[in-house]
Amino acid sequence: MSLIEINGVDFLYENDDSDRPALQNIDLQIEAGDFAVIIGSNGSGKSTLAKLLNVLLTPSKGEIFVAGLNTNNRDNTWKVRQKVGMVFQNPDNQLVASMVEDDVAFGPENLGVPTEEIRQRVDKSLEMVGMAGFQKFAPHKLSGGQKQRVAIAGVIAMEPDCIVLDEPTAMLDPQGRKEVMETVQYLNKEKGITVVHITHFMEEAINADKVIVMNQGQILHKGSPKSIFRLVEQLKDVNLDIPVAVEVAEYLRQEKINIPDILSIDELVDALC
Amino acid sequence: MLKDITIGQYIARDSIVHALDARIKIIITTILIIALFTIDTFSGFGFFSAFILVVILLSKISLKKVLKGLKPILILVLFTLVIHVFLTKGGEVLWAWKFISIESEGVYTGFFMVSRIFILILFTSLLTLTTSPLQLTDGIEYILSPLKRFGVPASELSMMMTIALRFIPTLLEEADKIMKAQQARGADFESGNLIQRAKSLIPLLVPLFISAFRRADDLALAMESRCYRGGEGRTRLHELEFKYYDFIALIIIIILAVAVSFY
Numbered sequence: 001m002s003l004i005e006i007n008g009v010d011f012l013y014e015n016d017d018s019d020r021p022a023l024q025n026i027d028l029q030i031e032a033g034d035f036a037v038i039i040g041s042n043g044s045g046k047s048t049l050a051k052l053l054n055v056l057l058t059p060s061k062g063e064i065f066v067a068g069l070n071t072n073n074r075d076n077t078w079k080v081r082q083k084v085g086m087v088f089q090n091p092d093n094q095l096v097a098s099m100v101e102d103d104v105a106f107g108p109e110n111l112g113v114p115t116e117e118i119r120q121r122v123d124k125s126l127e128m129v130g131m132a133g134f135q136k137f138a139p140h141k142l143s144g145g146q147k148q149r150v151a152i153a154g155v156i157a158m159e160p161d162c163i164v165l166d167e168p169t170a171m172l173d174p175q176g177r178k179e180v181m182e183t184v185q186y187l188n189k190e191k192g193i194t195v196v197h198i199t200h201f202m203e204e205a206i207n208a209d210k211v212i213v214m215n216q217g218q219i220l221h222k223g224s225p226k227s228i229f230r231l232v233e234q235l236k237d238v239n240l241d242i243p244v245a246v247e248v249a250e251y252l253r254q255e256k257i258n259i260p261d262i263l264s265i266d267e268l269v270d271a272l273c
Numbered sequence: 274m275l276k277d278i279t280i281g282q283y284i285a286r287d288s289i290v291h292a293l294d295a296r297i298k299i300i301i302t303t304i305l306i307i308a309l310f311t312i313d314t315f316s317g318f319g320f321f322s323a324f325i326l327v328v329i330l331l332s333k334i335s336l337k338k339v340l341k342g343l344k345p346i347l348i349l350v351l352f353t354l355v356i357h358v359f360l361t362k363g364g365e366v367l368w369a370w371k372f373i374s375i376e377s378e379g380v381y382t383g384f385f386m387v388s389r390i391f392i393l394i395l396f397t398s399l400l401t402l403t404t405s406p407l408q409l410t411d412g413i414e415y416i417l418s419p420l421k422r423f424g425v426p427a428s429e430l431s432m433m434m435t436i437a438l439r440f441i442p443t444l445l446e447e448a449d450k451i452m453k454a455q456q457a458r459g460a461d462f463e464s465g466n467l468i469q470r471a472k473s474l475i476p477l478l479v480p481l482f483i484s485a486f487r488r489a490d491d492l493a494l495a496m497e498s499r500c501y502r503g504g505e506g507r508t509r510l511h512e513l514e515f516k517y518y519d520f521i522a523l524i525i526i527i528i529l530a531v532a533v534s535f536y
């Protein structure tokens with residue numbers, strides 16, 4: 001069984017007047033160790049999907065299994081939340097304590113981890129996100145990228161199998177975005193943590209194992225980054241920005257120039273020169 | 274400018290007063306305040322002042338900084354003094370003009386009350402000067418925890434205080450930003466009389482409140498996703514621990530307080 005299994009899930013917000021559910025008929029499997037990227041424009045339902053994985057919401061129809069635990073079962077709520085950590089968009093609104101180490105300790109404290117072990121977990125998690133030495137800092141003295149990495153450390157300290165990042169880079173400057181993406185990739189590749197990264201920046205999908213494109217509450221496509229980026233026209237139709245290199249390659253192909261599938265500027269340079 | 278403000282008036286120093294357990298310090302302060310109210314002679318106040326002086330010296334905080342903390346209450350103190358001097362009657366008449374008179378009892382009570390207020394404020398500000406806000410909230414949680422049985426949500430209260438402390442700088446920064454944005458669009462926060470100025474704060478406060486509510490919503494979600502479910506079963510990174518000198522300090526204070534009250 002996959003780490004995360006989503007079977008025929010619909011979701012409708014209770015106070016929603018529109019006749020279209022926020023999510024419709026979602027089927028998705030995410031394997032342990034995957035780096036899955038979910039892309040979609042505003043209102044595509046990608047954040048709703050993230051909240052379903054963390055049991056902040058439960059499906060209106062269908063079932064979600066996280067490590068074999070059904071999220072519809074209320075007894076599983078806290079176990080699932082420990083297994084699937086969540087990082088949100090706004091770095092300021094998810095840090096709880098006025099000192100970095102206290103914030104990272106917040107999750108383990110809630111889980112009832114003994115004091116000495118919390119100390120170890122805090123130091124280890126901060127080191128993993130490259131924030132060792134910032135233990136005594138106040139969050140408001142950190143940059144956006146640093147705050148977001150502290151938030152990631154806070155999630156890792158709970159020792160989850162999977163982290164779900166809901167547009168963690170949306171409010172950051174390019175430098176912060178780079179820091180966060182490098183951290184996430186390091187955790188996935190070196191530490192084997194499954195990552196579900198939700199974003200509307202398509203560039204961030206280039207290194208993914210699996211890309212899921214969402215539109216209007218439905219899954220439009222899923223597959224490898226290369227297979228997705230081949231669908232340039234369709235992606236433009238759902239208001240997604242295509243990376244420049246991919247777009248250039250597509251134009252060249254239309255002009256009957258033979259170009260292999262490429263994702264990044266480096267690959268385009270190699271293909272042309 | 275707003276970024277650099279410190280919360281509370283905590284001054285970090287490496288001293289025995291700082292090292293005392295927050296719970297002990299809160300209890301000591303309470304005992305001393307109660308003792309203070311049982312005193313009815315100026316010599317008692319003199320004794321208390323000498324004691325405070327010793328504590329200040331031990332805490333390695335400069336006397337000037339401690340006294341600076343008294344500034345905001347000067348008006349209150351002067352007001353108390355004036356009220357007592359003119360309105361408390363008794364004893365011999367020192368000075369009289371038409372219906373206004375100053376009598377000796379009034380002067381005595383006035384100065385008596387003022388000394389009491391000064392010592393009271395000095396005690397409490399020594400507590401906040403030598404204890405970080407986080408230790409203070411932890412200490413309050415421990416002290417209130419026996420009341421949990423009667424339904425007092427002690428750990429939730431301390432969590433609320435922690436979060437409030439965490440968000441003060443964030444909200445100040447935001448207020449600064451909104452203020453600048455409104456000024457850029459021609460809002461005037463500085464001129465006009467008091468009422469006009471109060472009114473001009475509305476375009477600052479409304480967005481600030483809306484954003485605070487949005488933040489609260491986000492934060493609740495983030496806390497829930499990190500398995501927060503109230504104080505039950507929580508452990509802590511920083512356990513408060515009593516050391517031998519905590520008990521020594523407590524015993525000394527109790528002896529002092531009893532001695533002073535029966536003196």
